[in-house]
Amino acid sequence: MTPSSARPNGCCTPFCEAGGVRELSLYWKVCLTNGAVFVVGALALALSPARVSEQVLASEAVVLTAGLVLMLVVNGALLRLSLAPVDRVIRAMATVDLAHPGARLEQPSSGPGARLVEGWNDLLDRIEAERAAGGARALAAQEAERHRIAQELHDEVGQSLTVVLLGLKRAEDQVPPDLPEIAEGLALVRESARAGLDDVRRVARRLRPGVLEDLGLHSALAALASDFAALDRGHLTRTTSPGLPPLSSDAELVVYRVAQEALTNVARHAAAREVALSLTRVGETVVLEVRDDGRGVAELRPGSGVLGMRERASLVGGELTIESAPGQGTTVRLVVPT
Numbered sequence: 486m487t488p489s490s491a492r493p494n495g496c497c498t499p500f501c502e503a504g505g506v507r508e509l510s511l512y513w514k515v516c517l518t519n520g521a522v523f524v525v526g527a528l529a530l531a532l533s534p535a536r537v538s539e540q541v542l543a544s545e546a547v548v549l550t551a552g553l554v555l556m557l558v559v560n561g562a563l564l565r566l567s568l569a570p571v572d573r574v575i576r577a578m579a580t581v582d583l584a585h586p587g588a589r590l591e592q593p594s595s596g597p598g599a600r601l602v603e604g605w606n607d608l609l610d611r612i613e614a615e616r617a618a619g620g621a622r623a624l625a626a627q628e629a630e631r632h633r634i635a636q637e638l639h640d641e642v643g644q645s646l647t648v649v650l651l652g653l654k655r656a657e658d659q660v661p662p663d664l665p666e667i668a669e670g671l672a673l674v675r676e677s678a679r680a681g682l683d684d685v686r687r688v689a690r691r692l693r694p695g696v697l698e699d700l701g702l703h704s705a706l707a708a709l710a711s712d713f714a715a716l717d718r719g720h721l722t723r724t725t726s727p728g729l730p731p732l733s734s735d736a737e738l739v740v741y742r743v744a745q746e747a748l749t750n751v752a753r754h755a756a757a758r759e760v761a762l763s764l765t766r767v768g769e770t771v772v773l774e775v776r777d778d779g780r781g782v783a784e785l786r787p788g789s790g791v792l793g794m795r796e797r798a799s800l801v802g803g804e805l806t807i808e809s810a811p812g813q814g815t816t817v818r819l820v821v822p823t
């Protein structure tokens with residue numbers, strides 16, 4: 486067995502060096518604390534007038550018990566002083582919620598626990614930084630994929646439908662005047678092809694919010710609102726507080742995508758009369774709310790839309806809540822830190 490594996494803390498000497506500071510290892514601190522208590526106990530026994538007879542007398546038993554209790558109390562108090570932060574770190578490890586970043590343990594001024602608490606807080610810093618970077622990478626990857634699909638829809642499906650439209654128009658023009666029913670049939674097919682082309686363009690536009698990049702969040706939300714109005718699935722009121730703090734481009738994208746999905750859900754599921762979309766500042770956060778007075782649901786079973794909204798919110802350290810009750814509508818609320 487190597488010397489380092491013989492010791493629980495892996496130090497070769499009673500001293501450990503970390504962060505440029507040399508101090509006693511936890512193992513040696515516990516040993517020395519206990520040793521000091523036992524030495525004091527032994528000295529008290531040796532130097533005080535108290536003696537133990539062969540047959541322990543009642544008075545000696547009382548003195549021994551008092552001494553033992555005193556040693557236990559002193560030992561407990563000293564160990565507690567050293568090891569309380571260790572317990573706090575163990576508790577924090579069991580209960581840490583990485584979905585709510587920022588919680589840190591209070592740093593003790595000295596002792597082996599101080600090093601542990603410092604290490605734990607540093608570890609949380611690194612994990613949260615890595616999660617934030619991972620979130621940004623995931624968002625970027627999702628958007629890149631959407632761009633690619635939008636491009637392909639536009640360039641391939643869109644082009645093919647345009648060719649079909651032009652071909653139909655040419656065929657229609659060549660139909661002899663004495664066969665009007667064929668011309669009518671071709672016109673109907675051409676109308677369907679045009680509607681298909683419009684759908685492809687609309688889907689491509691939804692996949693790639695160019696307006697967000699070009700004109701910013703407010704215009705992008707206005708564009709979403711007018712797309713929603715065109716669906717005729719409820720009267721929409723849009724409110725944006727003046728002087729909103731600036732958001733990162735990732736956070737803006739998340740606000741936009743959540744508003745988009747929430748409005749799509751209203752159009753698909755709510756049967757609402759009034760819909761309110763608002764973007765406001767609450768303290769150090771920006772809050773997006775999409776509220777409808779539609780049918781609501783007793784228990785909302787998240788599909789990929791709701792799961793996607795939650796996932797996106799967490800990627801920028803935001804929080805998404807949905808309240809819904811039968812007959813009382815649904816409210817989607819996204820809180821994003823600024």
Ligand SMILES: Nc1ncnc2c1ncn2[C@@H]1O[C@H](COP(=O)(O)OP(=O)(O)OP(=O)(O)O)[C@@H](O)[C@H]1O
Nearest residue numbers: 750751754755781785786787788789790791792815
């Ligand atoms: N505004 C709303 N009003 C009423 N029900 C809603 C509303 N929003 C969501 N729901 C309910 O929540 C469910 C989950 O929504 P979610 O967006 O996850 O899935 P979806 O819209 O059914 O499908 P998709 O994955 O394509 O978005 C819906 O099926 C619907 O029952």
Ligand SMILES: [Mg+2]
Nearest residue numbers: 749750790791
């Ligand atoms: Mg949905």
